[in-house]
Amino acid sequence: MNDIKRAINHRKILKQKLNLIQNELSFSKTHKMDVPKGLYEKCPNCEKTINKKLNIQNDYICTDCGHHFRMRAVDRIHYIVDRNTFIERGIGYITLNPLFQHDYEDKIAKYKKSTQLDEAYIYGHAKIHGRSCVVGVMDSYFLMGSMGSVVGEKVTKTFEYAIYKRLPVIIFTASGGARMQEGIFSLMQMAKTSAAVAKHSRMGLLYISVLTHPTTGGVNASFASLGDIILAEPDALIGFAGPRVIEQTIKQKLPEGFQRSEFLLEKGFIDQVVDRKDLKSTLAKLLTFHQRTNS
Secondary structure, three states, X not given: OXXXXXXXXXXXXXXXXXXXXXXXXXXXXXXXXXXXXXXXXXXXXXXXXXXXXXXXXXXXXXXXXXXXXXXXXXXXXXXXXXXXXXXXXXXXXXOOXXXXXXXXXXXXXXXXXXXXXXXXXXXXXXXXXXXXXXXXXXXOOOHHHOEOHHHHHHHHHHHHHHHXXXXXXXXXXXXXXXXXXXXXXXXXXXHHHHHHHHHHHHOOOOEEEXXXXXXXXHHHOOHHHOOOXXXXXXXXXXXXXXXXXHHHHHOOOOOOOOOEHHHHHHOOOOOEEOOHHHHHHHHHHHHHHHHHHHO
């Protein structure tokens, strides 16, 4: 009799355990894991999920495929220049709405808040391995780094300040081109910035342009492509119109890797493709060489 009772109790316990397992399985199917937001991001190239903290430690480079992630302007400055040497210039510009575009002012306010920048470009005096220079960086997180009146003015002031201090200029570009919300006013910045580059060049001063992903449109067609030395990060998209627009226009299939850094290096448009880990040391060598040849 006792054996029968023990068997019945054992069956009850097994049934309870089975019900618990089934409930857990049912819960896992209908509920996602509680993972904190912003902890991981997906590589746009290989689609591997990467821990953001580890990605920062690896210089914003995918450990699996070597893809170079986009960088914020402030992160780029901290990464490239010597610690505590960057002194920002050109602060306090106000972006206007010359064509009275709907919601343009709201967009600018939103990006100012999210990026903590006044516009899509910052510049200032800095040192790289002890060598003084003027560094400018575009931020593609601010309206895709588009060039409006303020960005054009700040780029121009970069070269004017460098002329006054007789210093070389290094600009990191990352842009979708001229800002469509400002129409002809943004297109005028192409001529304005190009003239500033020419004035800086006539003084015998060095300008290094570093093209990052993406550098397109009016920015690429003006100051970005006018450097004495043009460097680029690996696999960066560089061009005026995008590949899809070109294909639709000429009705032809474009070559593999068209408008990417390596393709442009092969065609002679840029001087060198430099991995991000080697970029600071490469810039320091170029600044040192230029200083010696001018001394």
